[in-house]
Amino acid sequence: xxxxxxxxxxxxxxxxxxxxxxxxxxxxxxxxxxxxxxxxxxxxxxxxxxxxxxxxxxxxxxxxxxxxxxxxxxxxxxxxxxxxxxxxxxxxxxxxxxxxxxxxxxxxxxxxxxxxxxxxxxxxxxxxxxxxxxxxxxxxxxxxxxxxxxxxxxxxxxxxxxxxxxxxxxxxxxxxxxxxxxxxxxxxxxxxxxxxxxxxxxxxxxxxxxxxxxxxxxxxxxxxxxxxxxxxxxxxxxxxxxxxxxxxxxxxxxxxxxxxxxxxxxxxxxxxxxxxxxxxxxxxxxxxxxxxxxxxxxxxxxxxxxxxxxxxxxxxxxxxxxxxxxxxxxxxxxxxxxxxxxxxxxxxxxxxxxxxxxxxxxxxxxxxxxxxxxxxxxxxxxxxxxxxxxxxxxxxxxxxxxxxxxxxxxxxxxxxxxxxxxxxxxxxxxxxxxxxxxxxxxxxxxxxxxxxxxxxxxxxxxx
Amino acid sequence: xxxxxxxxxxxxxxxxxxxxxxxxxxxxxxxxxxxxxxxxxxxxxxxxxxxxxxxxxxxxxxxxxxxxxxxxxxxxxxxxxxxxxxxxxxxxxxxxxxxxxxxxxxxxxxxxxxxxxxxxxxxxxxxxxxxxxxxxxxxxxxxxxxxxxxxxxxxxxxxxxxxxxxxxxxxxxxxxxxxxxxxxxxxxxxxxxxxxxxxxxxxxxxxxxxxxxxxxxxxxxxxxxxxxxxxxxxxxxxxxxxxxxxxxxxxxxxxxxxxxxxxxxxxxxxxxxxxxxxxxxxxxxxxxxxxxxxxxxxxxxxxxxxxxxxxxxxxxxxxxxxxxxxxxxxxxxxxxxxx
Numbered sequence: 001x002x003x004x005x006x007x008x009x010x011x012x013x014x015x016x017x018x019x020x021x022x023x024x025x026x027x028x029x030x031x032x033x034x035x036x037x038x039x040x041x042x043x044x045x046x047x048x049x050x051x052x053x054x055x056x057x058x059x060x061x062x063x064x065x066x067x068x069x070x071x072x073x074x075x076x077x078x079x080x081x082x083x084x085x086x087x088x089x090x091x092x093x094x095x096x097x098x099x100x101x102x103x104x105x106x107x108x109x110x111x112x113x114x115x116x117x118x119x120x121x122x123x124x125x126x127x128x129x130x131x132x133x134x135x136x137x138x139x140x141x142x143x144x145x146x147x148x149x150x151x152x153x154x155x156x157x158x159x160x161x162x163x164x165x166x167x168x169x170x171x172x173x174x175x176x177x178x179x180x181x182x183x184x185x186x187x188x189x190x191x192x193x194x195x196x197x198x199x200x201x202x203x204x205x206x207x208x209x210x211x212x213x214x215x216x217x218x219x220x221x222x223x224x225x226x227x228x229x230x231x232x233x234x235x236x237x238x239x240x241x242x243x244x245x246x247x248x249x250x251x252x253x254x255x256x257x258x259x260x261x262x263x264x265x266x267x268x269x270x271x272x273x274x275x276x277x278x279x280x281x282x283x284x285x286x287x288x289x290x291x292x293x294x295x296x297x298x299x300x301x302x303x304x305x306x307x308x309x310x311x312x313x314x315x316x317x318x319x320x321x322x323x324x325x326x327x328x329x330x331x332x333x334x335x336x337x338x339x340x341x342x343x344x345x346x347x348x349x350x351x352x353x354x355x356x357x358x359x360x361x362x363x364x365x366x367x368x369x370x371x372x373x374x375x376x377x378x379x380x381x382x383x384x385x386x387x388x389x390x391x392x393x394x395x396x397x398x399x400x401x402x403x404x405x406x407x408x409x410x411x412x413x414x415x416x417x418x419x420x421x422x423x424x425x426x427x428x429x430x431x432x433x434x435x436x437x438x439x440x441x442x443x444x445x446x447x448x449x450x451x452x453x454x455x456x457x458x459x460x461x462x463x
Numbered sequence: 464x465x466x467x468x469x470x471x472x473x474x475x476x477x478x479x480x481x482x483x484x485x486x487x488x489x490x491x492x493x494x495x496x497x498x499x500x501x502x503x504x505x506x507x508x509x510x511x512x513x514x515x516x517x518x519x520x521x522x523x524x525x526x527x528x529x530x531x532x533x534x535x536x537x538x539x540x541x542x543x544x545x546x547x548x549x550x551x552x553x554x555x556x557x558x559x560x561x562x563x564x565x566x567x568x569x570x571x572x573x574x575x576x577x578x579x580x581x582x583x584x585x586x587x588x589x590x591x592x593x594x595x596x597x598x599x600x601x602x603x604x605x606x607x608x609x610x611x612x613x614x615x616x617x618x619x620x621x622x623x624x625x626x627x628x629x630x631x632x633x634x635x636x637x638x639x640x641x642x643x644x645x646x647x648x649x650x651x652x653x654x655x656x657x658x659x660x661x662x663x664x665x666x667x668x669x670x671x672x673x674x675x676x677x678x679x680x681x682x683x684x685x686x687x688x689x690x691x692x693x694x695x696x697x698x699x700x701x702x703x704x705x706x707x708x709x710x711x712x713x714x715x716x717x718x719x720x721x722x723x724x725x726x727x728x729x730x731x732x733x734x735x736x737x738x739x740x741x742x743x744x745x746x747x748x749x750x751x752x753x754x755x756x757x758x759x760x761x762x763x764x765x766x767x768x769x770x771x772x773x774x775x776x777x778x779x780x781x782x783x784x785x786x787x788x789x790x791x792x793x794x795x796x797x798x799x800x801x802x
Contacts, residue, residue: 059564059801060564060565060568063517063560063561063563063564064560064561064564066517066520066560067556067557067559067560067561068557069524070520070523070524070553070556070557071553071557073524073527073528073531074527074542074549074552074553076531076538076542077527077531077538077539077541077542077543077549078542078543078546078549078550079543081539081540081542081543081611082539084531084535084538084539084542085535085536085539085610087535088531088532088535088536088538088539088760089535089760089761089764090764091531092528092530092531092532092533092535092538092760092764093532093764093767093768093771095527095528095531095532096525096528096529096531096532096533096768096772097528097532097771097775098528099521099524099525099527099528099529100525100528100529100771100772100775100776100779101771101775103521103524103525104518104521104525104779104782104783105779105782107517107518107520107521108517108518108521108782108783108786109782109786110517111513111514111515111516111517111518111786112514112786112789114513114514114801115510115513115514115790115800115801116514116789116790118799119789119790120789159761162535164760164761164763164764165760165761165763165764165767166763168767405539405543406609406611407543407544407546407611407612407613408543408546409616412546412547412616416546416550419550419554423554423557423558427557427561430561430565434565434568437568438568
């Protein structure tokens with residue numbers, strides 16, 4: 001394999017892995033802050049125990065997010081030095097500000113929150129977790145400014161053979177950012193919500209101690225899941241509409257729409273044939289794609305062949321079509337998982353208000369398994385976003401093939417790739433084992449650290 | 464003030480902050496298996512930096528981000544030239560972070576001992592490889608006319624670099640021992656003190672020998688010893704190491720820590736001044752060196768970044784400083800900690 005392919009595989013695997021941890025940090029952090037707020041507000045110790053129980057799981061997840069994040073930052077310079085040089089004048093700034101404005105806040109106050117249960121007054125301690133949450137959302141905001149520039153370059157000029165920033169505020173106002181950011185945040189909240197829902201469902205099924213605690217956690221989770229899902233779907237629709245203008249090729253690929261149509265039909269199931277530019281199987285709903293793209297049953301949606309011809313005129317000969325099968329199916333899986341989650345949250349709340357939730361054991365089991373849905377949707381969403389942009393690294397400005405480091409050999413990338421896979425694989429197993437262990441444990445075990453003083457002899461074995 | 468110079472200074476400050484703060488973190492991780500005689504002591508060692516380590520690591524992330532934003536061409540060259548070194552640093556930081564989080568999650572002594580050693584390795588390698596990288600920056604690496612690295616993968620691992628890496632590890636370990644003394648009471652504190660003393664003698668001896676040797680083998684670094692602007696910094700940093708064992712013996716832990724911090728600050732200042740305005744020397748042709756001028760971002764970007772950085776940095780320093788104040792009490796074996 002050549003350096004470009006290997007560097008892409010390395011970035012792809014490490015970023016997908018990194019992004020397993022990020023959305024849970026976003027969502028679960030917020031829910032924990034809400035739990036602690038309820039504790040401070042009501043003085044009810046149950047909410048403190050709830051906070052500690054999920055806090056422990058949050059932390060195991062958070063640390064892996066942090067350490068895999070550094071790998072991503074270094075990788076731009078290591079494997080993509082031509083890209084870094086070309087785009088750094090614009091792209092470096094949001095990364096630097098992310099660290100300065102978000103990571104310091106997040107990491108410092110997480111340390112304070114973790115170790116400060118006794119040193120700090122309740123209100124200050126509560127403020128610490130909210131600042132952690134603020135930090136994580138700021139971090140998402142700044143990194144998405146960088147990503148939005150790759151999707152839709154704004155506020156720059158080409159000068160000295162590189163992209164130079166001309167308007168910082170244009171980066172902040174990038175239309176792609178304002179559909180990506182809310183989508184990512186809402187998806188994070190749904191991820192956190194289903195994590196809480198699934199684990200609470202497990203404890204309600206096992207009928208162990210603290211039934212009330214898990215009932216209330218379930219309620220918090222279901223409400224967050226429903227609100228989050230509605231936001232994800234609403235913003236997702238805006239995002240697709242924005243693609244019509246900003247990256248029509250990505251939309252055409254995600255719909256496996258080879259030729260322009262008016263009115264355009266929405267494909268439900270198809271097997272795209274990239275070589276012959278056609279779909280071997282195609283089941284579609286007439287008018288639906290026009291409606292999705294334009295809010296009207298009539299309206300032209302551009303197809304891959306027409307766009308390809310336009311791009312060849314604009315950018316010169318080349319292949320400007322991304323992998324259609326991947327774009328099509330990741331889009332279907334993401335949307336399918338998203339719709340399923342909205343439905344589950346709705347049904348769950350329905351059962352809850354009728355006080356039937358705990359009797360419907362089959363449904364609780366469904367909720368336990370549904371922890372996986374947000375992960376599927378998050379991963380597919382990013383694969384679609386990034387692979388659907390191909391062959392571009394920065395849309396219209398730099399192709400992926402032109403972005404790699406000239407001084408790094410394929411062998412070196414392969415070597416580091418294999419070691420990353422090995423390392424990440426081992427960590428995934430350890431992480432999953434620990435999450436399972438603590439998710440199934442009762443609340444006391446998570447709480448015990450606070451009582452360690454009274455149980456000196458246990459101190460050495462508790463943690 | 465020229466913004467390129469301002470950003471050179473900001474990056475030097477960020478690097479220094481990283482080496483001072485992560486320096487003692489690394490040192491403590493290196494000392495962990497040797498100073499912690501039982502599980503309770505090892506937990507104390509982890510908890511001594513428990514609330515801080517993640518925030519300290521952000522200094523590195525910020526340094527990387529700042530280089531990317533202000534000197535993108537340097538960023539591209541630095542990370543792709545020292546490919547294996549950067550990779551080793553990444554692996555080490557991943558192992559180290561995992562060790563913090565995983566270590567105390569199971570009671571099995573084998574499990575804990577495994578992660579203790581991962582903490583050791585994860586703390587040893589970054590300091591070592593930063594030493595290797597900086598030695599190469601000082602002496603120059605093969606950078607071609609297109610600002611790309613033209614050397615072999617093993618080039619950076621020359622004798623000078625390896626010894627400089629060891630020196631970095633030694634200084635960080637000393638720094639960590641002094642910090643640990645500042646953070647804990649009892650026998651563990653005593654042990655940290657005696658290790659700090661022994662390490663400071665060793666660090667002094669090694670540094671002097673290394674400097675003499677490299678003076679003779681490497682003309683590229685002569686100005687660190689003879690330039691009237693830089694040499695005083697180099698010699699003052701030696702003097703601070705001499706002060707460490709004296710202050711430790713007098714139980715002036717705070718002052719001893721100030722000295723080891725100064726050792727790092729002065730060394731970083733000397734390195735920065737010695738390089739300025741260059742950042743990576745090209746060993747092929749001095750004209751191909753990467754400087755603040757030929758690697759920097761546009762004036763517009765530097766202006767925006769200056770406003771943002773100078774606004775945000777005081778807040779960062781304030782709340783990070785506050786977190787050290789919140790947890791300023793020394794730990795004893797009964798103190799609860801997360802790890």
